Amino acid sequence: MIAHGTSFYAFGGQDDDNNKLNDVWCYNGSAWECIKFEEGDLCPVARSGHTAVVNGNKMYIFGGMVELTKELNDLAIFDLDTKKFVQA
Numbered sequence: 001m002i003a004h005g006t007s008f009y010a011f012g013g014q015d016d017d018n019n020k021l022n023d024v025w026c027y028n029g030s031a032w033e034c035i036k037f038e039e040g041d042l043c044p045v046a047r048s049g050h051t052a053v054v055n056g057n058k059m060y061i062f063g064g065m066v067e068l069t070k071e072l073n074d075l076a077i078f079d080l081d082t083k084k085f086v087q088a
Helices: none
Strands: 002-005 007-014 020-027 033-035 051-055 058-067 072-078 084-086
Touching: 002 051, 007 051, 007 058, 007 072
Parallel strands: none
Antiparallel strands: 002 007, 007 020, 020 033, 051 058, 058 072, 072 084
């Protein structure tokens, strides 16, 4: 989870059944909102155990795990202004 301005953003994680997620949620001070993506939009692989940092208007997501024995070594970039993933 990262903080940007007056909002918080969370990416990925896992649900109660251990399924990995690749959704983005934003908390604006009063409610959580799931950011919806259109078919064909760039979206990283679902994961948990990753790291996220913010620099300027972008959230950088690194690594994580798809399965217990499959770790990721990739970088995803989420533009906080456009609410879209951009090419790394």
